[in-house]
Amino acid sequence: MRKAVIGLEIHVELKTKTKMFCDSLNDPDEKHSNINICPICLGHPGTLPVINKEAVNKVIMTGLALNCHIAEDTFFERKHYFYPDLPKGYQISQYQKPLCENGHLDIENKKIRITRIHLEEDAGRLYHPAGADYSLVDYNRAGVPLMELVTEPDFENGAEVRQFAEELQLIMRYLGVSDADMEKGQMRIEVNISLTKPNGEWGTKVEIKNLNSIKAAANSVDYEVTRQTELLEKGEEIKQETRGWDDTKGITISQRSKEEAQDYRYFPEPDLPPLHYDSDEVEAIKSRIPELPDQRRRRFSNQYTLPVSDVEIFTTDKELGNYFEDVASEILTFDKLKHLKMPPIGEQPKLFKLASNYLITELSRMAAAVFAGPKDTKITPEMFADLVVRVFHKEISSSAAQTVLKEMFETGKSPENIIKDKDLAQISDTVELESVVEKVIADNPKAVVDFKSGKTASLKFLVGMAMRESRGRANPQILEELIKSIIK
Ligand code: ADP
Ligand code: MG
Numbered sequence: 001m002r003k004a005v006i007g008l009e010i011h012v013e014l015k016t017k018t019k020m021f022c023d024s025l026n027d028p029d030e031k032h033s034n035i036n037i038c039p040i041c042l043g044h045p046g047t048l049p050v051i052n053k054e055a056v057n058k059v060i061m062t063g064l065a066l067n068c069h070i071a072e073d074t075f076f077e078r079k080h081y082f083y084p085d086l087p088k089g090y091q092i093s094q095y096q097k098p099l100c101e102n103g104h105l106d107i108e109n110k111k112i113r114i115t116r117i118h119l120e121e122d123a124g125r126l127y128h129p130a131g132a133d134y135s136l137v138d139y140n141r142a143g144v145p146l147m148e149l150v151t152e153p154d155f156e157n158g159a160e161v162r163q164f165a166e167e168l169q170l171i172m173r174y175l176g177v178s179d180a181d182m183e184k185g186q187m188r189i190e191v192n193i194s195l196t197k198p199n200g201e202w203g204t205k206v207e208i209k210n211l212n213s214i215k216a217a218a219n220s221v222d223y224e225v226t227r228q229t230e231l232l233e234k235g236e237e238i239k240q241e242t243r244g245w246d247d248t249k250g251i252t253i254s255q256r257s258k259e260e261a262q263d264y265r266y267f268p269e270p271d272l273p274p275l276h277y278d279s280d281e282v283e284a285i286k287s288r289i290p291e292l293p294d295q296r297r298r299r300f301s302n303q304y305t306l307p308v309s310d311v312e313i314f315t316t317d318k319e320l321g322n323y324f325e326d327v328a329s330e331i332l333t334f335d336k337l338k339h340l341k342m343p344p345i346g347e348q349p350k351l352f353k354l355a356s357n358y359l360i361t362e363l364s365r366m367a368a369a370v371f372a373g374p375k376d377t378k379i380t381p382e383m384f385a386d387l388v389v390r391v392f393h394k395e396i397s398s399s400a401a402q403t404v405l406k407e408m409f410e411t412g413k414s415p416e417n418i419i420k421d422k423d424l425a426q427i428s429d430t431v432e433l434e435s436v437v438e439k440v441i442a443d444n445p446k447a448v449v450d451f452k453s454g455k456t457a458s459l460k461f462l463v464g465m466a467m468r469e470s471r472g473r474a475n476p477q478i479l480e481e482l483i484k485s486i487i488k
Contacts, residue, residue: 002195002232004225005202006161007153010168011188012178013122014058014145020121021049021092021272026144028184033138041143043088048271051076055145056099056275057285058177059119062147063100064286065171066114072282074099075274076119079264084137085124093120093148095266099275105171107163113152122146147177153192153202157225158218165189165214170293170316182213189217193224195232203228203238208252210244220245224252296321304328305349310356320359323381327355330385343392355388362405378412379405387415399472400424428475430482433466436474437482440466448487459483 016026022040030036040047063070074097078090098118104111124142128135149168155161169180169187180187194205208224211217228238243252291299293315300311300321314321331351335342343351387408391401396419407418419425427433440462441448447465451458459480466479 002198002203002229003200004156004221005153005194005196005205006155006157006221007192008149008151008155008161008164009190009192010149010151010165011122011190012147012149012172012180013141013186014055014147015176015178016052016054016058016145018052018054019143020052020055020119020145021143024143027140028144028179028186030140033136033140036140037142041087042139043086043142049092049269051272051275052145055119056277058145058175059099059117059147060277060282060285061175061289062149062172062177063103063117064282065175065289065292066100066103066105066117066149066168068100068103068114068117070100070277070282071097072278073097073274073276076269076272077266078269079120079266081262081264083123084135085126085139085142087124087139087142091120091123092269092272094118105164105167107160107167110154110160112154112160112164115150115152117147117149120146120148153194155221158221161191161221162214162218165217167293169214174290174292174318176290182211189214191217191221191224193221193228194238195225195228203232204240206238206240206252207242208245209242209255212247216245216247219250220252223250227252304352304356306352306356310353310360313360314356324356324359326381327359327384327388328352330381331355331388334385334389343389347392351388351392354392355384358384358388358391358401358405362402377409379408383408383414390415390419394426394428394475395419396424397426397472397474397476399467400426424473426475427470427473428478430478433470433474433478433482434486436466436469437479437486440469441483441486451487 013028014026018024019026019036019041022038024038024041025036027036040049060070074094076092077095079093079095080090082089095118098116100117101115103114103117105114106112122141122144124137124139126135126137151164155164169182172178172180172187178186182188189211191208191211192205193208194203197203206224206228208217208220211220224243231238239254239257241257242255244255245252296315297311300306300314301308306314314324332348387401387404390396391398396404400419403422403424404415404418407413407422408415411418413421444462444465447458447461451462462483463476463479466483467474467476470479
């Protein structure tokens, strides 16, 4: 059996105030071309680069988060090639001595080894206007700090590539080193794929570029594994080449063959001093690493005993997770509703789960078009906790809670006022509910007969009718008990 051998090379634009070697702004959202430029990033002769410490710190922080060894002494090198978007004729990069080496990131049941992470500068951008016989170049991106991460070929399929890329993207967002938006080119993935020979040796690898989403990267891997398997089974050879990904057709296309390695004539950058970071400085960066996604997953499931799927949503959507935590802390200290007892400690997970449900399902569903995140809502964590505590104590029914939530979202009014204004308080008073139940029994003789002959669905029906009769305010458990006892 041939085994797929897959490795990744990932470029990430760092989020810094200024560019890698000059004080031009690093603004990925700049709409006007050639605004954030200066003689240094335009590569004018006689200019001198200066190292951006913020960028170096961010790469070291990433390396630490990915369990890498951090080099105390490194230096930059020139990588020479000619292209219109590279005005100097060389890219300042790292080659012999990357800032970070020998790390790993764990995905489900597997350790993916990280070979190296180094720091370099991005090139400008070329535009090819449709139908024109010229191209345009925008140097806003030229000289933007770019981090390159190379993995060992430890992947075997697209699903693993996807897991790794998603987790890496999340980690970079948690660290604040990059927004890592693939559509904006802030994160760019290249995959290398080969199949092992029958004797287990690695085969010729093919590189795939032009991947504009994590999904595309995963799909291209699976496509390419199949393509290479079919070729090898027909007795054909795999050419070493670079292929592009056609997202609409879902196929890879040959772009250029890579017969020989390009000679970049690397040599140490003479205009920059070597970089030295002693262990104290590295430790200081380490101490600034915030909670990482995996730590958060573990903490959320321990602290709030939420199911994995809820935890995952609060980890991926960090803002929503933070909002949930604010609500949870309000719940724990909630003493505004003097008439309601604080739930005992053992009951707290139920309140957390209730809060989580309303946050994930209800709020997102009813306000999908407008709810872009917690910043976007008039509902304070305290109001949310208030609602959850009332639902927990059955002061309002779950259908009334949806009305309250919707109204809170739209008006920012407190649950108390909404419940009063709309007369939503749940009726648990048996005497009051008895008259409702008696009416429903009188109006639905057939359902009563059916229930007596053992049809449990009829009980549900009668409860539903009684709920409607009470305009959704009756306590459904009490209704059910009353219906059973009155029919008997
Ligand atoms: P190159 O010099 O062509 O850039 P590298 O050795 O730097 O090659 O490796 C680039 C990427 O390709 C790494 O992610 C590495 O894990 C992966 N890789 C190396 N050899 C193979 C192979 N035979 N099959 C698949 N991936 C490979
Ligand atoms: Mg390489």
